[in-house]
Amino acid sequence: MATFRFVGSTAHLHVQGNIVDLTYFGQKVELSEDDYALFFANRVALLPQSEFAAFGITESELDQFATAAEMASAPASFLKKVDAARAKFSALMSVPAAPAPTEPVSNDVVMPEQNTTEVAPEHAGN
Amino acid sequence: MPGINIQSPYARRVYAQIQSGGLLSVPNSSGSWNSSGANYIRVTEDSFRFTPNEPKVATNILHGSASSLARISGRKSGSWEMNCPIVPNGTQAVAPDIDPILQSVFGGPGALATGTAFGNAWQYTISNLTSVPLFLAGFLHATAATGNIYSIGSIPQSLSIDFNGNILGMSVRGVSVSVVPNEAFAAIADVEPKGGLTSFPSEPGSFSTNGAVMNAFRGTLKINNVVFAGQCDMFSVEFQTGQSLKDNYVDSAYPMAVIYGARSAVVNIGFVNNDSAALAQLKQYARLSTPIPIEFDLGTVAGQRVIVNVNGVQLVPETLTEQNGYIACQFSNSASSVTPGLSNDFSIAFA
Numbered sequence: 001m002a003t004f005r006f007v008g009s010t011a012h013l014h015v016q017g018n019i020v021d022l023t024y025f026g027q028k029v030e031l032s033e034d035d036y037a038l039f040f041a042n043r044v045a046l047l048p049q050s051e052f053a054a055f056g057i058t059e060s061e062l063d064q065f066a067t068a069a070e071m072a073s074a075p076a077s078f079l080k081k082v083d084a085a086r087a088k089f090s091a092l093m094s095v096p097a098a099p100a101p102t103e104p105v106s107n108d109v110v111m112p113e114q115n116t117t118e119v120a121p122e123h124a125g126n
Numbered sequence: 127m128p129g130i131n132i133q134s135p136y137a138r139r140v141y142a143q144i145q146s147g148g149l150l151s152v153p154n155s156s157g158s159w160n161s162s163g164a165n166y167i168r169v170t171e172d173s174f175r176f177t178p179n180e181p182k183v184a185t186n187i188l189h190g191s192a193s194s195l196a197r198i199s200g201r202k203s204g205s206w207e208m209n210c211p212i213v214p215n216g217t218q219a220v221a222p223d224i225d226p227i228l229q230s231v232f233g234g235p236g237a238l239a240t241g242t243a244f245g246n247a248w249q250y251t252i253s254n255l256t257s258v259p260l261f262l263a264g265f266l267h268a269t270a271a272t273g274n275i276y277s278i279g280s281i282p283q284s285l286s287i288d289f290n291g292n293i294l295g296m297s298v299r300g301v302s303v304s305v306v307p308n309e310a311f312a313a314i315a316d317v318e319p320k321g322g323l324t325s326f327p328s329e330p331g332s333f334s335t336n337g338a339v340m341n342a343f344r345g346t347l348k349i350n351n352v353v354f355a356g357q358c359d360m361f362s363v364e365f366q367t368g369q370s371l372k373d374n375y376v377d378s379a380y381p382m383a384v385i386y387g388a389r390s391a392v393v394n395i396g397f398v399n400n401d402s403a404a405l406a407q408l409k410q411y412a413r414l415s416t417p418i419p420i421e422f423d424l425g426t427v428a429g430q431r432v433i434v435n436v437n438g439v440q441l442v443p444e445t446l447t448e449q450n451g452y453i454a455c456q457f458s459n460s461a462s463s464v465t466p467g468l469s470n471d472f473s474i475a476f477a
Contacts, residue, residue: 007217008215008216008217008336008337008429009216009217009337009338009429009430010216010336010337010338011216011334011335011336011337012334012335012336013332013333013334014332014333014334015332016331016332017331035332038162038332038334039332039334041162041163042165042166042223042333042334042336043215043220043221043222043223043225043336044334044336045215045216045217045220045336086217086218086429089217089220090217090218090219090220090238090246093217093219093220093221093248094219094237094238094248
C-alpha cells in the first residue's frame with residue numbers, strides 16, 4: 001500500500017467493492033500498486049505522495065483551499081502550485097499508453113485483500 | 127414463480143476496451159479476458175442495446191407440404207448502440223473516460239494540442255482510413271451467471287451530439303463481428319465470436335469515473351469566426367464515420383475486416399430569426415455554397431471544457447417556420463467538407 005494524492009477536480013473509485021469519492025485537491029488515498037496502475041490507466045488524477053510533495057504544497061494550504069469553492073479565494077502562490085501539479089499529471093497522460101497485451105499476461109483481474117482503501121480522515125465529510 | 131430472479135437494468139455496468147490485437151481478438155491471457163485498459167463507461171438508462179444479427183435461413187426444399195422445414199443459421203454479425211454523457215476528465219488536456227469510444231469514432235488516439243486558444247487540450251481528430259475496434263461488455267453487477275453480454279469487433283458508424291440539452295451527451299451506434307450473451311457462450315462453436323476467449327469475461331473488480339456531468343448549454347457558438355450571441359436555440363452534430371464491416375467471406379460466417387466508406391459531419395442549426403447582419407450573411411453563404419467553419423465551445427473552467435469543430439460546412443438554405451411568438455430559422459442537414467487531401471472535417475477537444 002502506498003499514499004497517493006488527488007490533483008483533479010472530482011473522481012469516483014470503486015476498489016474491489018470499496019467506494020472512494022475524490023472531491024478535493026490533495027486528497028489522500030491509500031492504494032495498492034495494482035489498483036494505482038489501473039486507475040492511472042483510467043486517467044484518475046493521482047500522483048504518488050513523493051511527486052506531490054515536490055510541489056511544496058503544505059497541509060495548511062490544503063486545509064484552507066482544497067475544494068473548488070475554496071480555491072476561488074486562494075492566493076496566486078497556491079494556485080500556481082495547483083497548476084504545476086495538474087500539469088505534471090497531464091504530462092504523464094500525454095504519453096501514449098502501451099497497448100493491452102493479448103498473450104501472455106498474468107494480471108487479468110487483480111483481487112487484493114478486502115478493505116484496502118482508506119480515505120484520509122482530515123477531509124471526511126467534505 | 128419461486129427461484130426466478132427478474133433482472134434490473136440498473137445493475138448494469140458497461141466497459142469499453144480497445145482491441146489492440148485486431149478486429150477478431152479480445153485481449154486475453156490464456157483465454158481469460160484481460161481487462162487492462164477497459165474503461166467503465168457511464169451509459170444512460172434505456173439506451174444500451176447489443177443486438178445479435180443471426181437470422182435463420184429457410185431451406186426452401188420441396189417436401190410435399192407447404193409447411194417449412196427446419197431452418198439453418200445464416201451469416202452472423204451484431205450491432206450496438208448506447209447513449210452516454212460526455213464528461214471531461216476534470217484535469218485540463220487529459221482524455222475523458224469515453225476515450226476508447228472516441229478513439230474508435232475518430233479511427234485513432236487523441237493527442238495533446240498545445241498553444242490552442244483554450245490552452246492545452248486533448249484533441250481527437252480524424253485518423254484517415256484507420257480503425258480502432260472495440261470490445262464492449264455489459265455486466266449485471268454481482269450477477270455472474272446471467273444477463274451479461276459483450277460485443278466483439280465493434281465499429282462505430284455514427285456519433286450524434288445534441289447541444290443545448292440539459293446534459294451534454296452523445297449517442298453512438300455501430301456494427302460488430304458478434305454479440306454474445308454469457309448464457310450462450312458455451313453453446314457457440316465458432317471461434318470468431320470468442321476472439322480467443324475460452325470463458326465468458328468476469329466483471330472487473332475495480333473501476334473509476336472522472337469528472338462531473340455537465341450541461342450542454344451555456345456555450346459559445348462561432349460560425350465562420352463570428353460569435354452568435356442570443357440567437358441560436360438548436361445545434362446538433364451527427365458524425366458518420368463511414369466505417370463498416372466486410373462480410374460474405376467464403377471462409378467465415380462473420381465479418382472479418384473494417385472497410386471505409388465516405389464520412390461526413392452533418393449539422394443542424396436553428397436560430398430565432400432576426401435582422402442581424404451575421405444571420406443575413408449565413409443565408410447568403412447558404413446560397414453561395416460557401417464552406418464555413420463552425421465551433422462550439424462549452425464550459426469555462428479548465429478541465430471541464432469541450433470544444434467541437436466542424437469544418438467546411440456548406441449550409442443548406444434555411445427554412446423559416448412560425449413558432450409561438452417568433453419565427454424559427456433553421457439550416458438543416460448541412461454537411462462538412464474539406465480541401466483535397468485533408469481529413470479535418472470534425473474534431474473534439476477537451477481543454
